[in-house]
Amino acid sequence: MTEIPASDVDSVAFNDPAYRQAIVDLLGAIAYGELAAFERLVEDAKLATDLHDKLALGKMAKVQFDHIEPLLDRINALGVDPALAMQPFVASFDDFHAKTAPRDWLEGLIKAYVGDQLAADFYTEIAAFLDAGTRKLIVDSLDDAGHANFVVARVTQAIEDDPRVAGRLALWGRRLMGEALSQAQRVAVERDSLAALLAGGVDRPGLDLAALTRMFTRLTEGHAQRMETLGLAS
Amino acid sequence: MTEIPASDVDSVAFNDPAYRQAIVDLLGAIAYGELAAFERLVEDAKLATDLHDKLALGKMAKVQFDHIEPLLDRINALGVDPALAMQPFVASFDDFHAKTAPRDWLEGLIKAYVGDQLAADFYTEIAAFLDAGTRKLIVDSLDDAGHANFVVARVTQAIEDDPRVAGRLALWGRRLMGEALSQAQRVAVERDSLAALLAGGVDRPGLDLAALTRMFTRLTEGHAQRMETLGLAS
Numbered sequence: 001m002t003e004i005p006a007s008d009v010d011s012v013a014f015n016d017p018a019y020r021q022a023i024v025d026l027l028g029a030i031a032y033g034e035l036a037a038f039e040r041l042v043e044d045a046k047l048a049t050d051l052h053d054k055l056a057l058g059k060m061a062k063v064q065f066d067h068i069e070p071l072l073d074r075i076n077a078l079g080v081d082p083a084l085a086m087q088p089f090v091a092s093f094d095d096f097h098a099k100t101a102p103r104d105w106l107e108g109l110i111k112a113y114v115g116d117q118l119a120a121d122f123y124t125e126i127a128a129f130l131d132a133g134t135r136k137l138i139v140d141s142l143d144d145a146g147h148a149n150f151v152v153a154r155v156t157q158a159i160e161d162d163p164r165v166a167g168r169l170a171l172w173g174r175r176l177m178g179e180a181l182s183q184a185q186r187v188a189v190e191r192d193s194l195a196a197l198l199a200g201g202v203d204r205p206g207l208d209l210a211a212l213t214r215m216f217t218r219l220t221e222g223h224a225q226r227m228e229t230l231g232l233a234s
Numbered sequence: 235m236t237e238i239p240a241s242d243v244d245s246v247a248f249n250d251p252a253y254r255q256a257i258v259d260l261l262g263a264i265a266y267g268e269l270a271a272f273e274r275l276v277e278d279a280k281l282a283t284d285l286h287d288k289l290a291l292g293k294m295a296k297v298q299f300d301h302i303e304p305l306l307d308r309i310n311a312l313g314v315d316p317a318l319a320m321q322p323f324v325a326s327f328d329d330f331h332a333k334t335a336p337r338d339w340l341e342g343l344i345k346a347y348v349g350d351q352l353a354a355d356f357y358t359e360i361a362a363f364l365d366a367g368t369r370k371l372i373v374d375s376l377d378d379a380g381h382a383n384f385v386v387a388r389v390t391q392a393i394e395d396d397p398r399v400a401g402r403l404a405l406w407g408r409r410l411m412g413e414a415l416s417q418a419q420r421v422a423v424e425r426d427s428l429a430a431l432l433a434g435g436v437d438r439p440g441l442d443l444a445a446l447t448r449m450f451t452r453l454t455e456g457h458a459q460r461m462e463t464l465g466l467a468s
Binding site: 052058059 | 302
């Protein structure tokens with residue numbers, strides 16, 4: 001268990017019960033997202049025909065799992081049972097994964113890379129509006145320990161070996177982005193607290209509609225850039 | 235990467251090419267065993283209906299995965315590609331898991347506990363015949379970080395709640411032991427190096443048939459004891 005400095009949950013922002021609830025929701029969502037990603041990465045590692053590849057994907061999964069515990073510790077420190085905090089987000093993440101089950105090893109790799117990085121960009125955007133302690137906790141939980149490089153190397157090699165796969169994989173990347181956006185929207189609609197978090201509060205800046213649009217533009221651009229890194233159209 | 239003291243692979247025992255090969259085989263078998271166990275634990279965690287349980291099994295899986303890297307580092311230090319060292323054992327472990335796929339959460343828990351501890355006992359017995367560096371590496375890789383306690387608590391609670399499950403779970407424990415022994419036998423037959431390791435060498439003590447029988451008796455007794463701890467007949 002990571003020791004949590006009292007100051008981190010004693011930030012004045014936590015005096016606002018709505019903020020407190022929103023942070024519990026956000027950390028619960030991120031924690032369950034990491035748990036679901038962990039399970040799927042291990043599941044997808046079975047598609048690997050090579051033990052090196054299986055180990056590399058297993059290591060990505062392990063890094064995801066290591067991120068969960070500090071989030072759960074913080075939720076505990078905020079006086080909430082982590083399982084309860086995660087529960088509201090189970091359906092959305094499980095749906096996302098059910099609708100984006102990769103059919104082969106390459107689709108699994110792209111999903112690991114694109115999904116993980118998109119989630120990281122999204123949470124980093126939100127973290128900018130939070131108290132310093134929560135912001136650092138979230139940003140630390142998004143470190144992928146450089147494993148993305150492995151995916152880029154494998155996918156670009158596969159496209160070089162057989163350029164015909166690029167079309168199918170580009171479609172796959174678009175589908176991942178579409179499903180992710182649709183689940184994110186669902187969460188925002190279902191959890192008022194998170195929408196309110198983005199709207200800001202008396203003592204916290206928030207996002208107006210124009211700023212929110214710019215945020216989604218940045219997320220889309222980040223995705224497009226990653227697809228390009230992989231040698232795929234977005 | 236763990237730094238490996240040169241002395242660990244410079245032990246005089248490694249001057250014997252047969253010993254070297256046997257250690258590579260043994261470490262490859264343990265590493266793939268941990269990798270397969272990791273995958274199955276995560277798979278079985280899906281049977282959990284409760285997020286606490288899912289997290290607890292996920293943590294057991296993560297501990298298994300953390301054990302793999304030092305074994306791979308050592309295989310590398312012995313000049314062998316870890317994937318090649320693991321390859322000969324893929325079929326046996328995969329067969330074991332295919333034949334012992336748990337039908338529910340309780341069977342999954344028992345398999346995690348019984349299988350993991352049986353493997354640990356077996357490797358600990360073998361480690362006693364090895365050079366000090368390899369022995370320590372193996373023993374360290376078997377530390378379950380106290381997660382067995384979680385399984386014992388869950389299973390005994392389930393039997394208390396519904397004593398009728400005990401009969402089915404006792405049969406399940408016997409099947410696990412039977413399948414494990416049959417796969418261990420297969421490995422011993424297929425890999426001469428490992429059988430030779432147990433037989434000893436000029437400068438290393440070995441096991442004669444009587445000692446080997448005593449070893450299997452100890453393994454069986456350990457299994458029976460664990461079944462008893464779970465409240466199950468063996």
